[in-house]
Amino acid sequence: MARKPADQSVNKQDILLAAADVLQRNGYEATTMKDIAAEVNLTAASLYHHFRNKDTLLLAVLEAGLEQIIGQIEPIVHSRLSSADKLRQMITAHIVSLTQNTAVAAAMIFEMKSLVGGRSELDRNGDTAAHEEFVARQQAVIARRDQFEELFRQVVREGIERGEFRPVDVGIFTKTFLGAHNWVGLWYRPSGRLKGHEIAELMADTFLRALRP
Amino acid sequence: MARKPADQSVNKQDILLAAADVLQRNGYEATTMKDIAAEVNLTAASLYHHFRNKDTLLLAVLEAGLEQIIGQIEPIVHSRLSSADKLRQMITAHIVSLTQNTAVAAAMIFEMKSLVGGRSELDRNGDTAAHEEFVARQQAVIARRDQFEELFRQVVREGIERGEFRPVDVGIFTKTFLGAHNWVGLWYRPSGRLKGHEIAELMADTFLRALRP
Amino acid sequence: MARKPADQSVNKQDILLAAADVLQRNGYEATTMKDIAAEVNLTAASLYHHFRNKDTLLLAVLEAGLEQIIGQIEPIVHSRLSSADKLRQMITAHIVSLTQNTAVAAAMIFEMKSLVGGRSELDRNGDTAAHEEFVARQQAVIARRDQFEELFRQVVREGIERGEFRPVDVGIFTKTFLGAHNWVGLWYRPSGRLKGHEIAELMADTFLRALRP
Amino acid sequence: MARKPADQSVNKQDILLAAADVLQRNGYEATTMKDIAAEVNLTAASLYHHFRNKDTLLLAVLEAGLEQIIGQIEPIVHSRLSSADKLRQMITAHIVSLTQNTAVAAAMIFEMKSLVGGRSELDRNGDTAAHEEFVARQQAVIARRDQFEELFRQVVREGIERGEFRPVDVGIFTKTFLGAHNWVGLWYRPSGRLKGHEIAELMADTFLRALRP
């Protein structure tokens, strides 16, 4: 599992990747600092040189994951493709990211729930400034996730307006296929019958057919 | 929150319901015996009169939830309806169960992951006999979940054979809509714009259209 | 050191006494839950059955100590003695309490500084209600300490008004002898040349002479 | 808070002053190497170029503080003043030092307790030679503090012999006023009603009156 030889120093990126990995395997609550540290051949204490605390670390994982997937999706939205082609490409990008680049993207969405409810460790220490910064970042991540979802809604809406898609409840329809995607992150095994891009294609077929006028 | 007055004795059913509730609110890892106990006006220690340990209790929640939803789905599968009508009814039953009867059904599937990976306390304590029984029940639950999923696959397959549905990858298609369903359990709020049965209808539309020949 | 045989259960009082002991020996910051627990033959974890957390426990120590010493001092203030006799008795009571009944009273005042500045553990957990209760109790203790000091100021003021004492700066004079008292708690050793009541008598002489018109 | 611009190199003196400051603000146990380092714009690691370890650093603070106050007191003791005038000047010097020059002197005495009891890191690491040197310095500081106290006792004793003062228990009397002084360090606030020299004058009045034959 260890991704780094013991005699090299580790940077934030390494830790984020490792954390994303553990996060996806174990879920938010079950992920311990020790687990993450082990993944990069460090002790738990060492992680605190790079991140103030567990919540901040995991927040950084979500931020990175979100930016990465949005970075892939956004250009498609603004391209000159047909709405159908856009949606197909976006679905593929999302699912492939969830299966292949698993580490960073999947964990993110699945555990967003945990993030929202919890209280930060900073809160506990009375470091109000730091705590407020954390809350701000947390809300920023939630807002960013909404923007991510909005990108999909936008394309669905556009397709309907252009007459490419039948009129559907945009919100529900989007949540429907995003739910299907995210779930892939839970059952996908690299050793399975189909690869990520094959699954993506099948799912894209499903949802594009469902949108036919 | 407490569902029982303090002066009444509590039975397994009460505890299972309470546990399902807490489970759905907090997730597997974040659910404590104390939380569950509080819900039925007991102390954590008292729960051990009814269940051997936490894992067993939560396993029982899953068993009950699974049996309940399967109990709803199975008659539909064996009815004389068209495959399309069967699927529509099954989808509705599942989603409504996940939103309305939330407590028992939703928690179950979402947290199944936690169950599978973990080691039981019994294992650690060397109580081999008990542990083996636990593992057996655990595997039974997993098998039962597969049977649950198979019920959906069966109807899809049947619809294809009957020519009602276009030929699709049955496994992926089924996972697609089950994923979409399960995800509903995460974002659904009773106060939201649409009720469970409305969401169910929209989702059923989506997937039935996607199956049109 | 252990005050309780291992086979008896322990109550809050036992813990408070033990904690006061440790507190006086080690000071606020250096006092660990483990130290306190060891004193009553428990593990640190067990202390959490009796007190929410360390701060609450130590606050309870201060409360108990304050109430005890105020309980001794107050009747003297309201008695019909001359101001000089009152002050002599109060000084004696205070110093004897600080030396003899050391455990409960001495620790209290000496470490109040730490108390005021710190943030409570409850604060950290977002248990706002509990945290507010803690803050309230904390402020109550500080207020009570001020009342304690006021009892002494009152007698000095009264003595001046009655003409028994020369006019002095009441605030500074009171802080002067209370400082001298508290310091006793730091250097007093039961094995020393003089006992508590002897020291008390000498100190009372000093301060009463200083007050002679 | 930082006392040095970031682009200047730092010497032992700077560190000692900074440490004394932090020490007085936070107390011995709550003072961290990082706190001290921050005060002089260094990292904790850098402090180890100047001092072997935390205990040694803090010991040096005490040494410096002690020497400074003794340096102020001693000439007074050996002057040709009356005992009363000597004592008044010594009391003033001590209290003013504790309030004004706060940083170095107050911390020292207040925390001496911590010093005596603790075990040094050196001890734990088996560096016996270094540890022995540390213990020697530690004992030297304690001895020096006794000499400091002895300076006061000496003047009291002298005053009694000269007939300027009434006969008192020299040890207790000295501890009485030194206790009162030290306590000032705990409650004094520069923003308070009285300045250090005013407090000093009032306290000197008190103790000199108490010594009148």
Add this chain to the structure above:
DNA sequence: CATGAATGAGAGTTCATTCAT
């Protein structure tokens, strides 16, 4: 000199679990 990275030790705290009453 100075520092970033790393760590072992230990603190406070939580939690599932046991047991005597």
Add this chain to the structure above:
DNA sequence: GATGAATGAACTCTCATTCAT
């Protein structure tokens, strides 16, 4: 049945300290 008391294990986080650069 139910509970209060107790505990071991595990977790987050802090801190003094070391070392290569």
